[in-house]
Amino acid sequence: SKxxxxxxxxxxxxxxxxxxxxxxxxxxxELQKEGKKIIFTNVGNPHALGQKPLTFPRxxxxxxxxxxxxxxxxxxLLFPADAIARAKHYISLTSGxxxxxxDSRGIPGVRKEVAEFIQRRDGYPSDPELxxxxxxxxxxxxxxxxxxxxxQKDGILVPVPQYPLYSATIALLGGSLVPYYLEETENWxxxxxxxxxxxxxxxxxxxxxxxxxxxxxxxxxxxxxxxANLRQVLSFCYENNLVLLADEVYQQNIYQDERPFxxxxxxxxxxxxxxxxxxxxxxxxxxxxxxxxxxxxxxxYFEMTNISPETVDEIYKVSSxxxxxNVPAQIFMGLMVNPPKPGDISYDKxxxxxxxxxxxxxxxxxxxxxxFNSCRNIVCNFTEGAMYSFPQIQLPARxxxxxxxxxxxxxxxxxxxxxxxxxxxxxxxxxxxxKEGVFHLRTTILPAEEExxxxxxxxxxxxDDFMDQYEEDHHKAYSRM
Amino acid sequence: SSSExxxxxxxxxxxxxxxxxxxxxxxxxxxxxxxxxxxxKLQQHLDKNPGSHPFDEIVYCNIGNPQxxxxxxxxxFREVLALCDHPAILDKSETQGLFSTDSxxxxxxxxxxIPGRATGAYSHSQGIKGLRxxxxxGIEARDGFPSDPNDxxxxxxxxxxxxxxxxxxxRSENDGILCPIPQYPLYSASIALHGxxxxxxxLDEATGWGLRISELQNQLDAARSKGIDxxxxxxxxxxxxxxxxxxxGNxxxxxHFCKKENLVLLADEVYQENIYVSDKQFHSFKKVxxxxxxxxxxxxxxxxxxxxxxYYGECGKRGGYMEITGFSPEIRDQIxxxxxxxxxxxxxxxxxxSLVMSPPKVxxxxxxxxxxxxxxxxxxxxxxxxxxxxxxxxLEGVTCNRAEGAMYLFPRIxxxxxxxxxxxxxxxxxxxxxxxxxxxxxxxxxxxxxxxxxVPGTWHFRCTIxxxxxxIPAIVNRLTEFHQGFMDEYR
Numbered sequence: 004s005k006x007x008x009x010x011x012x013x014x015x016x017x018x019x020x021x022x023x024x025x026x027x028x029x030x031x032x033e034l035q036k037e038g039k040k041i042i043f044t045n046v047g048n049p050h051a052l053g054q055k056p057l058t059f060p061r062x063x064x065x066x067x068x069x070x071x072x073x074x075x076x077x078x079x080l081l082f083p084a085d086a087i088a089r090a091k092h093y094i095s096l097t098s099g100x101x102x103x104x105x106d107s108r109g110i111p112g113v114r115k116e117v118a119e120f121i122q123r124r125d126g127y128p129s130d131p132e133l134x135x136x137x138x139x140x141x142x143x144x145x146x147x148x149x150x151x152x153x154x155q156k157d158g159i160l161v162p163v164p165q166y167p168l169y170s171a172t173i174a175l176l177g178g179s180l181v182p183y184y185l186e187e188t189e190n191w192x193x194x195x196x197x198x199x200x201x202x203x204x205x206x207x208x209x210x211x212x213x214x215x216x217x218x219x220x221x222x223x224x225x226x227x228x229x230x231a232n233l234r235q236v237l238s239f240c241y242e243n244n245l246v247l248l249a250d251e252v253y254q255q256n257i258y259q260d261e262r263p264f265x266x267x268x269x270x271x272x273x274x275x276x277x278x279x280x281x282x283x284x285x286x287x288x289x290x291x292x293x294x295x296x297x298x299x300x301x302x303x304y305f306e307m308t309n310i311s312p313e314t315v316d317e318i319y320k321v322s323s324x325x326x327x328x329n330v331p332a333q334i335f336m337g338l339m340v341n342p343p344k345p346g347d348i349s350y351d352k353x354x355x356x357x358x359x360x361x362x363x364x365x366x367x368x369x370x371x372x373x374x375f376n377s378c379r380n381i382v383c384n385f386t387e388g389a390m391y392s393f394p395q396i397q398l399p400a401r402x403x404x405x406x407x408x409x410x411x412x413x414x415x416x417x418x419x420x421x422x423x424x425x426x427x428x429x430x431x432x433x434x435x436x437x438k439e440g441v442f443h444l445r446t447t448i449l450p451a452e453e454e455x456x457x458x459x460x461x462x463x464x465x466x467d468d469f470m471d472q473y474e475e476d477h478h479k480a481y482s483r484m
Numbered sequence: 485s486s487s488e489x490x491x492x493x494x495x496x497x498x499x500x501x502x503x504x505x506x507x508x509x510x511x512x513x514x515x516x517x518x519x520x521x522x523x524x525k526l527q528q529h530l531d532k533n534p535g536s537h538p539f540d541e542i543v544y545c546n547i548g549n550p551q552x553x554x555x556x557x558x559x560x561f562r563e564v565l566a567l568c569d570h571p572a573i574l575d576k577s578e579t580q581g582l583f584s585t586d587s588x589x590x591x592x593x594x595x596x597x598i599p600g601r602a603t604g605a606y607s608h609s610q611g612i613k614g615l616r617x618x619x620x621x622g623i624e625a626r627d628g629f630p631s632d633p634n635d636x637x638x639x640x641x642x643x644x645x646x647x648x649x650x651x652x653x654x655r656s657e658n659d660g661i662l663c664p665i666p667q668y669p670l671y672s673a674s675i676a677l678h679g680x681x682x683x684x685x686x687l688d689e690a691t692g693w694g695l696r697i698s699e700l701q702n703q704l705d706a707a708r709s710k711g712i713d714x715x716x717x718x719x720x721x722x723x724x725x726x727x728x729x730x731x732x733g734n735x736x737x738x739x740h741f742c743k744k745e746n747l748v749l750l751a752d753e754v755y756q757e758n759i760y761v762s763d764k765q766f767h768s769f770k771k772v773x774x775x776x777x778x779x780x781x782x783x784x785x786x787x788x789x790x791x792x793x794x795y796y797g798e799c800g801k802r803g804g805y806m807e808i809t810g811f812s813p814e815i816r817d818q819i820x821x822x823x824x825x826x827x828x829x830x831x832x833x834x835x836x837x838s839l840v841m842s843p844p845k846v847x848x849x850x851x852x853x854x855x856x857x858x859x860x861x862x863x864x865x866x867x868x869x870x871x872x873x874x875x876x877x878x879l880e881g882v883t884c885n886r887a888e889g890a891m892y893l894f895p896r897i898x899x900x901x902x903x904x905x906x907x908x909x910x911x912x913x914x915x916x917x918x919x920x921x922x923x924x925x926x927x928x929x930x931x932x933x934x935x936x937x938x939v940p941g942t943w944h945f946r947c948t949i950x951x952x953x954x955x956i957p958a959i960v961n962r963l964t965e966f967h968q969g970f971m972d973e974y975r
Binding site for chain 2: 017061138149152281321327
């Protein structure tokens with residue numbers, strides 16, 4: 004037998020699953036190679052679906068890549084003066100340009116910009132020394148979970164449904180996922196009773212619950228937590244001695260006005276001592292989402308609150324093994340937290356581009372939600388934030404039987420058929436977790452606005468045909484308005 | 485600052501030193517360890533109090549970070565990267581006045597391989613297919629044996645790829661990985677983080693850091709007799725910190741050894757373009773295996789490459805790849821799955837990796853300037869390697885093997901008994917003691933040999949060859965003066 008084969012592979016790797024690029028995606032890729040037109044809505048990847056990069060950051064980073072341009076008298080023909088100034092500024096903050104390893108925590112000047120952003124956003128000071136830049140938020144999440152998880156007895160509270168980075172990482176690290184179910188009928192709200200029960204259950208089985216993950220705005224669910232919700236979460240963590248991991252990567256993606264984004268840290272600081280001095284919190288952000296959508300850069304950060312200096316040193320040590328996060332993405336992060344201001348040459352264009360994207364996302368969130376809800380067997384909560392729609396698909400008994408016969412989980416069965424019929428590549432709800440016997444799929448709201456009506460029409464046709472095929476006759480008269 | 489309002493007592497918090505993952509506590513990484521923290525403090529003090537130290541600046545010789553010490557990037561590569569970062573200017577006529585024609589062509593070619601020219605989109609989790617095609621072609625041109633783009637996984641530098649392999653291989657502390665001593669401490673740190681056991685094999689300093697199969701065999705057998713399941717062999721070629729370039733004969737023995745003992749060969753080849761001696765050449769382990777007649781299924785081999793080293797030195801970009809050959813389809817699926825959790829590596833780094841493996845050719849418009857830049861960097865590195873090697877060998881009690889490749893010198897110091905006792909008295913390893921005194925006297929930052937591993941009772945430090953050439957004489961003078969003073973005090 005080979006030195007590395009399935010039999011002698013690390014069991015944790017076997018257990019790890021990541022549906023976002025799992026079975027459906029692989030099948031979609033195969034079909035694409037065969038020439039079928041595929042609409043990839045499996046991952047929050049705006050630029051892959053036609054969203055254009057913001058102009059200003061690309062100008063700045065291009066200049067940083069090729070600093071000899073800055074010496075060329077004709078550079079002003081292609082680049083505006085404020086981009087040129089910014090590029091010079093960022094180069095001066097590096098330890099030798101984009102090609103040198105930076106401080107393992109990230110360029111100090113950029114971390115300072117992040118701290119200033121957090122202060123402006125929340126109204127409370129933030130310490131750049133406790134902000135670490137990472138190659139994407141995912142790497143930061145993995146790093147923090149690796150610090151927390153000692154073994155199988157360490158449990159991490161994770162919302163169901165969740166973005167499967169959490170389940171995959173917990174599996175890889177050999178920890179235990181302690182699920183807490185969001186309540187779909189209450190707009191994917193927090194169910195404190197369920198939360199308490201989950202913790203009690205886990206503890207009764209010998210698990211030490213160490214941390215709680217919240218994703219706000221939610222992925223795949225899109226809900227935006229209210230201040231009251233956040234207070235409940237913080238109190239819960241405080242009472243139960245949990246570190247709160249606040250995934251806030253979608254904080255710019257808000258599509259309703261009742262619940263604007265509030266950071267967990269702001270609420271914590273607002274509560275005041277003793278909790279604000281004692282509750283441990285790690286907050287995550289990225290350049291991949293929002294209206295930036297710069298997924299390919301791999302830029303992110305985490306901010307630590309109330310983590311002891313000795314532990315911070317250990318986290319620094321682990322960061323240093325990776326030497327440094329990629330420098331271009333650090334500059335994207337600096338630009339994101341410190342964008343053009345009124346009066347800057349590039350300000351108007353920047354605002355026009357940004358607003359255009361956000362307003363379109365808001366419209367697309369509505370188009371998609373309404374499109375799903377127009378189907379008789381589908382209930383879809385409105386996408387309040389983030390980039391996804393997570394409709395609940397009621398599957399008839401005969402469809403479930405057909406799925407079982409095909410050896411597929413019912414929502415996988417449905418999504419595969421959807422893919423074959425329409426080219427729409429989604430991720431089955433089972434990839435995110437859901438209540439037993441309840442099925443969903445996750446799609447993104449990212450396809451171009453002009454294509455949305457056609458995509459939703461194509462989906463509806465497939466769904467109605469599917470229902471005609473599998474529904475019991477006496478149910479066909481039912482329709483959901 | 486917010487630290488003033490934080491609890492000074494963390495005893496009731498869930499995440500504290502006594503409750504964090506013990507593997508995190510155990511792992512170490514000296515390259516950015518204690519000596520660097522001291523250096524940074526000195527730097528801050530120096531900035532605030534000019535003239536307060538016998539030196540004007542800190543010279544960081546602890547880390548292979550060429551561009552932080554003034555090495556310039558390769559112009560052609562940066563032209564292409566800038567155009568790929570901002571494709572909107574490609575169609576403008578002014579662009580032709582600012583960029584070389586072939587860099588514009590290459591940018592178009594690369595962008596055509598990216599759907600929608602979207603360099604801001606997550607790519608395929610192994611990296612953009614067209615770029616992998618280019619890299620595979622580059623590997624084939626280098627080795628004379630075909631390379632399959634599906635075997636290539638582009639990563640944020642070579643280090644994440646190493647971590648990925650350790651994660652796959654290590655099930656428990658009963659799984660062992662053979663590592664050279666001295667080694668680049670990514671390996672020891674990664675093994676510790678993944679809960680495995682490092683099985684050391686000692687390189688032979690007396691024979692230019694030679695790798696003896698008998699030593700490999702002895703260490704392997706000893707580990708097995710202790711119940712360790714030895715899974716893989718790490719070979720760093722050219723070596724870090726040791727700089728030796730393996731002979732082809734040696735490499736053949738290693739390939740046979742891995743086959744015989746059923747080990748995965750983890751070949752760290754990130755310094756493949758850093759060779760400074762005319763009597764040695766780089767041969768990839770894949771080439772050696774294929775030329776021995778080892779086919780795809782005959783050897784499990786992972787080859788690591790990076791954009792951080794060579795003559796390009798693009799550390800901050802985090803670009804690299806691993807080429808995996810000789811693994812079953814099930815394992816390849818598992819590797820893909822793990823790679824997919826992180827979605828993909830940064831696109832700019834992917835593009836750079838393809839440029840490194842497929843640089844301008846003779847006849848291309850940029851070829852001459854590209855070649856001039858490359859040659860200047862490599863010949864300067866070779867000169868600096870020699871100058872520093874000679875200087876170190878001129879010091880009392882110091883012997884230094886030549887740097888055949890890579891970016892480091894790893895001299896051995898015979899520390900006098902008095903120095904060793906003085907070190908013990910302040911609870912410091914003798915080589916760290918020396919490094920600290922060196923730093924305080926000269927501002928030069930080196931990494932104590934204990935950070936890399938060494939034969940017990942011997943002392944070394946690793947110093948890079950990267951400070952700018954014009955600064956080398958001053959560095960040599962300060963080092964020599966310090967060492968003489970040190971020996972005078974402790975002889």
